[in-house]
Amino acid sequence: MISALAAAVFLASCSATVQQGGGDGGAGSTDGGAETIAADANPDPNPPTAWTGPTSSPPAQSGKKVTIVSCINTSPAAHDLAMGAKEGADALGWESTVVDGKAQTTVQISAIEAAVSAKVDGIITICIDPPTIPTALQAAKDAGIPVVSASAPMLDDPLVAAFASYPSVGYGKLVADWIIEDSGGKGKVVVIDVPNSAAGHLTQQSMIEQIEANCPECEIVETAEISLGDAFSPKLGSLVRTLEQQHGESMEYLTFPFAGMWGQAGPAIRDIGRSDLKVATYDGDAVITQACQEGLVQAVASFPLKWNGWAAADQMNRVLAGEEPVFDVGIPAFMMTSENCQGIADADQLVEVDFASEYQKLWGTSGK
DSSP: OOOHHHHHHHHHHSOOOOOOSSSSOOSEEOTTSOEEOHHHHSOOSSOOOSOOSOSOOOOOOTTOEEEEEESOTTSHHHHHHHHHHHHHHHHTTOEEEEEEOTTOHHHHHHHHHHHHHTTOSEEEEESOOGGGOHHHHHHHHHTTOOEEEESSOOOOOTTOSEEEOOOHHHHHHHHHHHHHHHTTSOOEEEEEEOTTOHHHHHHHHHHHHHHHHHOTTOEEEEEEEOOTTGGGSHHHHHHHHHHHHHHGGGOOEEEOSOGGGHHHHHHHHHHHOOTTOEEEEEOOOHHHHHHHHTTSOOEEEEOOHHHHHHHHHHHHHHHHTTOOOOSOOOOOOEEEETTTOTTOSSGGGGOOOOHHHHHHHHHTOTTO
């Protein structure tokens, strides 16, 4: 199981979509100024069966060398994202290296600075919030080395050449719609929010707004706040037990913003022992998939992790070709539920799209 620190670092970095410089422009914006993409507006709960990525791309730029810096390789989700980026880079014919950031900003900065010293052609960061590594990003920019940020905040940041992000707002809408349908429009929901995480807070607020706008007989019983650090500590388990003591059967649904929180929430939910309590969360990694298979978690909003990594490689290829990156890389969000979580290792196995082949067609590398 992921360590609390690994989960916290990964999940803190997977954040809200905020307008980036360049690109094709966004589909809209939230009240808080976050730029939204197509899958945020109308998310489809069904696992994707069709290609939703870009329809054109420059050909593969040959002979490139890239370094992929992951926030922490012991996180299954971050690992899959990094491996997706490496697979994409390898398919482009590039020399690629994955470096473990070890959940430490100093290590991540050193890895980027080492890549700059090695005179690589590009750097892809995985789940690393750009504002935490400004000196390293500046060093890369000064050296003329573009940085692509995958699964991190899409900020208007001149130090980042492109972003590859998933639909954070759509994530929350999917869980809300599932609760509304599952409860027959009468669900009583307890929400655990992590307000100092842009990703978690945006997603949970999106879920609350969707319920309030579309389910007049539903009730948000309580929104309980916990800090990001405490969300991966025994304090989360204590909070879950306290919420059960306070609300009892009025807590029909419990939702928290990251699957990685299951390490602390899971034992508490097991101890509560309520077969009628339904749990919904986000990110379909292997651990939460197993919890779904055991009947402890009923709904998980997910996105294809390796696809997101390939999208980062595609963004890098565009930048190295001297073209504008796309704004919306087309990463879909979908639902894994009790109805479809059996017999799979993680939610990625529900995806019926050969995204690798689609990218290779765009790059002209198919069959190579």
